Amino acid sequence: MNESNVSKTTIHNGDCNHDIMENFSTSSIISWTTDDVEKWLESLNLSKFIDKLCNENGIDGLTLLLMKEDDLKQSPLSIERLCDIKKLWYHIRLLQCNSNEFYSHLNNETKKHNHSLLSPTHLLETNSHNSSSSCQINYKEKTIFKTPTGEKRKTLVSFIYALISGLWTSFIMVVVHNRVPNVQKYPPLPDLFLDNIPHISWAFAVSEFLILVMGIVFLLILIFHKYWSIILRRFFALGGTIFFLRSITMLVTSLSVPGPHLECTPLQYGTTREIFTRWLQIFLFQGLSIHGIRSCGDYMFSGHTVMLTLLNHCITEYTTSDFYVVHLISWFCNIFGMMLILAAHEHYTIDVFIAFFLTSRLFLYYHSLANNAVLHSISDNRLSIWFPMFSYFEKNIQCMVPNVLHIPWPLTLIYSNTDEKEDKNFLLEYHNERDIRKRK
Incomplete structure (x- = not known):
């Protein structure tokens, strides 16, 4: 075997940390004999392992491709020094990652039996190419999409879904305000928190201010995130689903107002124009009291808590751990905003608790399914039956969305x-x- 088939790894201070003098073909590594493995070890200044690997255990090229790190630690090799194990495993790993064709055959066979992949390249993907002086190993970012076509269309579909849900919810808020129970006949329900905490008139406005601040932070993340379209369509899908569920719950059951300070009285339905005007005001200003919108009867669970929780989870999910200060502030705004809603006596305690629990669980369940490509890549059609919207939005997603920030077009x-x-x-x-x- 020629020495050109042997990988020589050097470390230098240039632009590339790892250079290889020559690339291998897969067939050449498989056909290595123990003598070839011995030459390979000598070229890497690892001659002290020749006796144990080649002479005692007869390791050839095929054996190297099938080895694991634990094989170096266990009998019969039983290498004791951690430094030796890591160095040797590093170079074996390079050989394995350059043998994609060898593993692709094994992967095709194991997929038929639903076994786990044997290829090491599902953990580390490499892209090797020759140059005039050296051959670089470029570590390639894991593929996000099976195919990128139609992804932006899905974001538009999710926006339309959220828009329809918002219009429907705004209309239901007009309906429930017209049939809110009379405070004189139906007094506020007993509530452990509201009964023991004095009413703070300005607290609700502050909670809405926190929603606006978190919304601005989330908008900045969308601007600078490489995969903003995936994040935005998930936000629309989750928000639209939760608010649609909220509209159903407050339509079927009308709770009495949490406190007499709200001055909620049933409104006459009025003319079609009056109903449409109230509906449009609630939708355009998103039911925020800081815009002069006062709605009653929309209880069962808090829409303000839904927005606080959804924005908090999106901010923490789609930023790296380097933004731990932002994560801490986001969680503080979420929890403190919920306390302000209760201090303002705008919702019952159970309203806030259910909204937080439902929103956080739905967010976590959705992302747990989305981040596990196996669950939505198998031929089982149960997922598409029970979660058709999720199946449509996430069927091309291959892995967890990496938090890659880039400079957007207007700033370049x-x-x-x-x-x-x-x-x-x-x-x-x-x-x-x-x-x-x-x-x-």
Whole structure:
């Protein structure tokens, strides 16, 4: 075997930390004999392992491709020093990550039996290419989409869904205000928190101010996040679903107002124009009291708590751990805003509790399904039956959405369609691979 088939790894202070003198073909590594493995170890200055690996255990190229880190620790190799284990495993790992074709055959066989993948490249994907002086290993970002086509259309669909849900909820708020129970006949229900905390008139306005602040932070995240369209459609889908459920609950059951300070009296339905005007005001100003909107009867669970909780989870989910201060402030605004809603006596305690629990659980369940590609990539159609909207929005998502920030177009001096080019290149690769499989 030629020495050109042996990988020599060097570390330098240039632009690339890991350079390889020559790339291997998969077939050459599989056909390595123990003598080839011995030459490989010598080229890496790991000659002290030759006796244990080659002479005692007869390890060849195929064995290297099938090895795991635990094999170095356990009998019969039983390498004791951690430094030696890590160094040797690093170089074995490089060989394995350059042998995609070898593992792709095994993966195709195991997929038929629903076994886990054998290839190490599902944890670390590499893209190797030759240059005039060296061959670099480029670590490639894990593919987000099976195919990027139609993703922006899904964001538009989710927006329409949220818009319809918002219009419907605003109309229901007009209806329930017209049939709110009379305070004189139906006094406020007993509430452990409200009965022991004095009414603070300005607290509700402050909670709405916190919603606006968190909304601005979330908008900034959307502007700078590379995968803003996925985040936005999830926000619309979750928000639309929760508020649609809220509209149903407050329509079927009318609770008495939490306190006499609200001065809620049933309104006459009035003319069609008056109903439409109230409906439009509630929708345009999102039912915020700081805009002069006063609605009654929309209880069962708090819409303000829904927005606080949904914005908080979106902010913490789609920013990295480096933003821990932002995460802490976001959680503080969420919890403190809920306390302000109760201090203002605008909702019962159970309203706030149910809103927080329902919103947080729905957010976590949705993302747990979305982040586990196996659950929505199998041929089982139960998911599409019970969660048709989720199945439509997330069927092309391959993995957990990475929190990659980039400079948006208005802030760049020279605009380049980098993301669009990447999507087009990936789409071209996708179709080429599919054509090759069909020919086989």
